[in-house]
Amino acid sequence: MNFDPRYANRNFASVGTRPIRPDGIDKVTGRARYGADFNMAGQLVGRVLRSPHAHAKIRKIDTSKAEKLQGVKAVITAADLPDLTDGDAAMYDILDNCMARAKALYDGHAVAAVAAIDARTARQALKLIEIDYEVLPHVTDVDEAMRHHAPLINDTIFTEGLEEKPAKPSNVTKRSQFGHGDVHAGFGAADFIVERSFRTEQTHQGYIEPHACVASVNLDGTAELWVCTQGHFVYRQHCAQLLGLEASKLRVTSSEIGGGFGGKTHVWAEPVALALSRKAGRPVKLVMTRDEVFRASGPTSATSIDVRIGARKDGTITAAEATLRYSSGPYAGSWAEIGAMTAFACYKLDNVRTVGYEVLVNRPKTAAYRAPSAPMAAFAVESAVDELAKEIGIDPVDFRIKNAAQEGTRSSYGPVYGPIGIGPTLEAVKNHPHMKAPLKQNQGRGMACGFWFNFGGQTCVDLNIGMDGSVSLAVGTVDVGGSRASLSLVAAEELGIDYSQLKAIVADTASLGYNDMTDGSRGTFSSSMATISAARNAIKILRDRAAQMWDIPVEDVIWEQGHAVAKGDNYGNLGKLSLKEIAAQSGKTGGPIAGHSELVADGAGVSFATHICDVEVDPETGATRVIRYTVVQDAGKAVHPTYVEGQYQGGAAQGIGWALNEEYIYGKDGRLQNAGFLDYRIPVCSDLPMIDTQILEIPNPNHPYGVRGVGETSIVPPLAAIANAVSNAAGVRMTHIPMSPPRILAAIEAEREG
Amino acid sequence: MVEVTLWGALSQLAGGKSKVEVEAKDIRELFRKLAEQYPGFEPWIDRGIAVAIDGVIYRDTWGKKLPEGAEVFLLPRLAGG
Numbered sequence: 098m099n100f101d102p103r104y105a106n107r108n109f110a111s112v113g114t115r116p117i118r119p120d121g122i123d124k125v126t127g128r129a130r131y132g133a134d135f136n137m138a139g140q141l142v143g144r145v146l147r148s149p150h151a152h153a154k155i156r157k158i159d160t161s162k163a164e165k166l167q168g169v170k171a172v173i174t175a176a177d178l179p180d181l182t183d184g185d186a187a188m189y190d191i192l193d194n195c196m197a198r199a200k201a202l203y204d205g206h207a208v209a210a211v212a213a214i215d216a217r218t219a220r221q222a223l224k225l226i227e228i229d230y231e232v233l234p235h236v237t238d239v240d241e242a243m244r245h246h247a248p249l250i251n252d253t254i255f256t257e258g259l260e261e262k263p264a265k266p267s268n269v270t271k272r273s274q275f276g277h278g279d280v281h282a283g284f285g286a287a288d289f290i291v292e293r294s295f296r297t298e299q300t301h302q303g304y305i306e307p308h309a310c311v312a313s314v315n316l317d318g319t320a321e322l323w324v325c326t327q328g329h330f331v332y333r334q335h336c337a338q339l340l341g342l343e344a345s346k347l348r349v350t351s352s353e354i355g356g357g358f359g360g361k362t363h364v365w366a367e368p369v370a371l372a373l374s375r376k377a378g379r380p381v382k383l384v385m386t387r388d389e390v391f392r393a394s395g396p397t398s399a400t401s402i403d404v405r406i407g408a409r410k411d412g413t414i415t416a417a418e419a420t421l422r423y424s425s426g427p428y429a430g431s432w433a434e435i436g437a438m439t440a441f442a443c444y445k446l447d448n449v450r451t452v453g454y455e456v457l458v459n460r461p462k463t464a465a466y467r468a469p470s471a472p473m474a475a476f477a478v479e480s481a482v483d484e485l486a487k488e489i490g491i492d493p494v495d496f497r498i499k500n501a502a503q504e505g506t507r508s509s510y511g512p513v514y515g516p517i518g519i520g521p522t523l524e525a526v527k528n529h530p531h532m533k534a535p536l537k538q539n540q541g542r543g544m545a546c547g548f549w550f551n552f553g554g555q556t557c558v559d560l561n562i563g564m565d566g567s568v569s570l571a572v573g574t575v576d577v578g579g580s581r582a583s584l585s586l587v588a589a590e591e592l593g594i595d596y597s598q599l600k601a602i603v604a605d606t607a608s609l610g611y612n613d614m615t616d617g618s619r620g621t622f623s624s625s626m627a628t629i630s631a632a633r634n635a636i637k638i639l640r641d642r643a644a645q646m647w648d649i650p651v652e653d654v655i656w657e658q659g660h661a662v663a664k665g666d667n668y669g670n671l672g673k674l675s676l677k678e679i680a681a682q683s684g685k686t687g688g689p690i691a692g693h694s695e696l697v698a699d700g701a702g703v704s705f706a707t708h709i710c711d712v713e714v715d716p717e718t719g720a721t722r723v724i725r726y727t728v729v730q731d732a733g734k735a736v737h738p739t740y741v742e743g744q745y746q747g748g749a750a751q752g753i754g755w756a757l758n759e760e761y762i763y764g765k766d767g768r769l770q771n772a773g774f775l776d777y778r779i780p781v782c783s784d785l786p787m788i789d790t791q792i793l794e795i796p797n798p799n800h801p802y803g804v805r806g807v808g809e810t811s812i813v814p815p816l817a818a819i820a821n822a823v824s825n826a827a828g829v830r831m832t833h834i835p836m837s838p839p840r841i842l843a844a845i846e847a848e849r850e851g
Numbered sequence: 852m853v854e855v856t857l858w859g860a861l862s863q864l865a866g867g868k869s870k871v872e873v874e875a876k877d878i879r880e881l882f883r884k885l886a887e888q889y890p891g892f893e894p895w896i897d898r899g900i901a902v903a904i905d906g907v908i909y910r911d912t913w914g915k916k917l918p919e920g921a922e923v924f925l926l927p928r929l930a931g932g
Contacts, residue, residue: 187898258860260867273927274859302932359932435929465932511856511924512903552931555911617931697911799907809932 100630100696104796104803110658111589112802115739116596118582120353129353132309132325133384140311141170141212143373143383144219145366146226147393148201148208151235151459151767152248155201155228158209162225168218171377172226174209178372181341190428192339194462195368201230202250202427203459204768205392207365212373212381235459235767239424240401242268242458250427250457268457270429275437275510276418276450283416283448287407291485295477297816297834298760299399299424302466303751303779306355307390312370313380319346320374324367327357327575328614332364333606339368340375350605351575358751359465362616363395391772395464396761398423398432402477404440412491414500416448417441417509421474425455426462435470439813440478441509442548443519443705445502449509459767465616467748468549468809472755472816476834479545479817484830493821494527497546497707518731518795519546519705525791526707531727539716540724543821544709547813551806552617553698557610558627560588560635562690566677568592570631571604572624573612578747578808579740580620586736587625587802591632593659594676610695618806621736622797623698629801635692642686643674700799701806706730708749708814714826716845719838721757721823727789733797733805745811746788752815754780760835855881855923861900864891878902879913881923899928 123129160172175198182188192198197206209226213219234248241247247268255263258272284290310324320342326332329351337344354361370383385394401422408414419440423433433453440451486496501520507513526532526544536542559571570588574580581601589596613619636656643661644651649668654661660673683690711725728745735741758778762770771777796803816834823841824830829848833840852874862869871888875881881902886893901910903924909915910928917923 258863260863271860359930362930362932431927431930434927438926438929465930467932469930469932511858511926512906512908513922515906550908550929550931552910552929617929619931699909699912699915700907 102626102700102799102801104798104800109590111586111596112734112736113738114586115737116582118579119585119601120576120581131306131355132352135311135323135352136382137311137313137380140380140382141214141377142216142219143210143212143370143381144216144223145207145369145389146209146223147389148197148204148206149768150201150230150232151204151237152233152250153201154231154233155197155199155208156231157229159227160209163211163222166218166222166225168214169211169222170214170379171212171373172209172222173372173376177376178339178368181338188338191335191364194428195365203461205389205461207369207393210369210373212377237458237460237763237767239399239422239456239458242456243422243454250459254429254457269454270425270457271431271434271455273434273437273453274450277507278448280416280418280448280450284407286409286415288410289485289488290405290407291481291488292405293481293484293832295402295404295480295832297400297473297476299396299460300466300755300759301391301396301777302356302358302360303754304356304358304360307385307387308366308394309384310367310370311380311382312367312374314371314375318342320371322347322349322367322371323352324349325352325354325361327354327361327577327616329575330573330606330612331614332367335364336368336371340371348605348607351603354575354577357577358467359469359616360395362614363464365394387774388772391777392769393461395462397466398425398463398470398473400473402473404477404481406481406485408485408489410489412489412496412499414444414446417444417446418450419474419477420452422454422456423470424458424460424463426460427457428462430455430463432463432470436474438510439471439548440474443502443546444500444509445506446509451509460761467751467812471547471549471813472752475545475547475813476816476820479814480820480830480832483821494523494544498523498527514703515798516795517703517705518793521793521795522705522707522729522731525729525793526709529709529727529729531709531725536711539826540711540713541822541824541826542709542711543818543825544707545814545817545821546705546707547810549618549704549810549813551622551701551704552619553623553701554613554619555611556623556627556698557612557695558624558631559609560628560631560692562635562676562680564680564683566598566680568594568599570599570601570628571609572601573604573609574620574624575603575615577615577620578744579737580624583621583736583740584624584628587628588632591629592636592676593657618704618808619698619701622701622800622804622806625736625802625804626698626800627694627696630694630696631692633692634694635690638690638692639676639679642679642683642690645686646674646679646682647671702733702797702799704731704805704807704810706810706814708818710818710822712819712822712826714823714841719842719845721836721841723753723786723819725786727791728811729791729793730807730810731793731795731805732807733800734794734803735792736804738792741792741807742790744807745790748811749788749815750780750785752812753785753819756816756819756834756836758835758837853917853921853923855925857925858927861892861895861925865889875917877913877917878909878915881917901926901928
């Protein structure tokens, strides 16, 4: 990488301002095109048949009647998606999840699909497909799945990460462990120890736009896919591999995205739509219903977590340990591993140990959800930290400040931290007016901290300067939260031009080099680094062109505030040349002017947040209302502060829903009982107070502007902050998320009864 | 020569050692030599391992130099949302 990403302190002209987002008007007027808004000539309607059983062997599928129905153009089963994964276990799981092969592994697992001339015919065809199932015992609960006699979901899986390979297969796919020091000795030195067990239920990201795509496979092996995704290049790779296509011949265009939050990082419908199109010889549109999104896309893990923390009378934590059990659906995952890494990341600990267990259950394949796995671990740890502070008799904020990690601290997951923001967020919370505001009867206040790693990754940007001096920026990271605006600000900053001169687009996979997906809070971090690099490359060319126009050496030309300036006493009579003037002459000075960048944006800075929450709990009904909420988070550098605040507010809003209402409810038959927004209740505007935000800027040393990711950390503290607030309001420690009215009432009644 | 700290799962594949010493100038050479020394690491490297060098996590920059005396940690390559 011929680019120096190190942070350099500077004054900004564009970065840090709040212009209107370029995609805003289209979105509010309904002109923006989402996944289902695209059509191809002659397209068919795709529909998927799904298993009604949580766990069943597929003995036989008979599609003959469906195929004979007039208007049906293709029917596919797993036989139409042969295994081309070449021993890649993770890809095989994706393939099996797209279309069940030997067994249906959860209620909603795809078992067949049809393409027909209209939706009615497609639905009729699904009813004509006959499947002979042998129903098997199932397990949907994470703790039950670990029991000795639990139904075995995959008899080829033996627990990884044990000292000796186990003799018997298990629903536990992996054990992972992190930590340092001597936990036993640490607890021995403690004056107070808190030990608690916690549970969190499975939640869905709840994006408003369902999965949708239009696929077209041609006879010559070329194909197109229009799709709602967080990563069209990754979708291209996965679809090409699963269908045996050449990646460069599959052109994937990402639509606008109506929410992803990690849930649109995996393929489900797309390989099915491509396979249907290949068989039918016509384009196929496949749009999931809300019911399908709940039953058959990727929710987060359900968890069961034990935490133990010890401290001396002076408030120093002497030891901390946690055992974390995370469900991963019916396929292997690494979700508990992430929970085990993040659980105690906020604290400076001499003795810490975390152990994670990945657990198979008959539920949909777990997918990422915004700082995946961290919110549940933070809920357990931050609840125990609050309780320990109370036992010692120390203010919970002061207790956290005393034990907060800082630069030079060895993190609980291993490496030593560079400059980090946990201490400053806690100090900001301590001094925030919210912490001093009075509370009324039945109200309680809670606060909690959260951590997330943030990622970088492969990134590619093209910056093209038109002959009229306008600039187009083609990026490959899908814009999930305003990154086209923030990246335009970055390009404007580097070029020294006005934001209005720029137009940023998300390029398709045929127009730009490979980009990793927009996950891990990497969109603005990575693509801004590539944009800076591309702009600096363009400036080199602009300087060269100005030198030609002036007929002077390029070394004597510098770039200042959007202009080429000739430096030196000999050039006193030369005025500045603007970008527009140089662009106008580009045809005669060497052709188009562009800057490109291809890089791996590594070195993302870790991120911390501290939240404050006030709630009111009705002791008669157990209903909880959030009455005030404040987010304090380190952004490194807020490129577009309004969208940074939006990320903070969005994470808090989703966390509030997760903490109070949202959960997958399964019946004894292993079927999901609440696959719709009426029964799976996400918060709406009227449920939420205005969420206040405070942006801190502790620069990331590994980004030219100091940028850290901001998209995920904001969902880490809310579960714990709200649990601490509810526990304080209700006078009983809440240990089970969501804290729905029945759970709160039961906890209050149990406390009363002693 | 750099001292490399392994996380739990890799440590077990290295016979219980939590730290190993490797003569490597960059991440690429580190992975190659670790795979030679501990064949069990190979599938893990294929699946993706992140390397923290003096606290900064690198996931894909295999050309990153390993300075003498640097603190090198191997970590699982994580998913994000």
